[in-house]
Amino acid sequence: MFKFPYLQVMLKRLFLPFILSLPFWGIASEKLDTLGSNSLLYNGTEYIKQFDQTKGTPFFPTEKTNGSVLYFGNWYENLDLLYDIQDDVVITRDIQGVLKMRLTREKLEEFKLDGHHFVKIKLTTPSGEFYEQFYKGQRSLLMQWRKVTESDDPQNQKFLLRKTLFVLDKGEIIPLSRTSDLFSIDPKHQKELKKVYREQKLSFKKDPINAAKAIINEIEQKGW
Numbered sequence: 001m002f003k004f005p006y007l008q009v010m011l012k013r014l015f016l017p018f019i020l021s022l023p024f025w026g027i028a029s030e031k032l033d034t035l036g037s038n039s040l041l042y043n044g045t046e047y048i049k050q051f052d053q054t055k056g057t058p059f060f061p062t063e064k065t066n067g068s069v070l071y072f073g074n075w076y077e078n079l080d081l082l083y084d085i086q087d088d089v090v091i092t093r094d095i096q097g098v099l100k101m102r103l104t105r106e107k108l109e110e111f112k113l114d115g116h117h118f119v120k121i122k123l124t125t126p127s128g129e130f131y132e133q134f135y136k137g138q139r140s141l142l143m144q145w146r147k148v149t150e151s152d153d154p155q156n157q158k159f160l161l162r163k164t165l166f167v168l169d170k171g172e173i174i175p176l177s178r179t180s181d182l183f184s185i186d187p188k189h190q191k192e193l194k195k196v197y198r199e200q201k202l203s204f205k206k207d208p209i210n211a212a213k214a215i216i217n218e219i220e221q222k223g224w
Helices: 005-019 181-184 187-199 208-222
Strands: 068-073 075-078 082-084 090-095 100-102 108-113 118-119 129-136 139-149 160-171 173-176
Touching: 075 090, 082 129, 129 208, 139 208, 181 187, 181 208, 187 208
Parallel strands: none
Antiparallel strands: 068 075, 068 108, 082 090, 090 100, 108 118, 118 129, 129 139, 139 160, 160 173
8 A cells, every 4th residue: 555644744735725716626536546545646747738718629528527537557536537639638637726737648548527438549559549438349339539620820729520430340440430331340241230220220320329339239249
């Protein structure tokens, strides 16, 4: 068990005034920290980024910032989080509740934010990228969320949202952008999958995630 006596003293001095002055940001829940100390959360670097909020933000679109992280192999819950989907970084407050801080990518494996579950997978970079996970079996149904800008000038940036839904099957990426893509998940059983699509009255156009989940579930239940 790690002990941080100086940190404990500082927490006692700083907790009350900052919790009163910063109502929208919290401190990690002590009860749910399996190490008995939240110090491992606060070893990242400060997050500094300039942008005009009237033209949007680089953050994942969500109404609530409550979430949890799997960090250093431990779950920390009841955190206030932001997810910068332009740079693919997860942000929380420092231990004093003052500065925004980037969580260290190499130590962050998963996180949950307002009901969305993100996992780190190494598909395009050695350190991995974060994807929202909707289904996990022999295959995974994932979505990459990104925001891009048309200008490098912070005063003229307009953030544009990009979403990419795909299936990950034994390292192979199968993009899903139209109904016919669902049947390419298992080309050998397209006829059977089309029947399932009709009988379950699925609609990729109206609800692509549930349509894809239903098709993947059928494939895996049949052992195809």
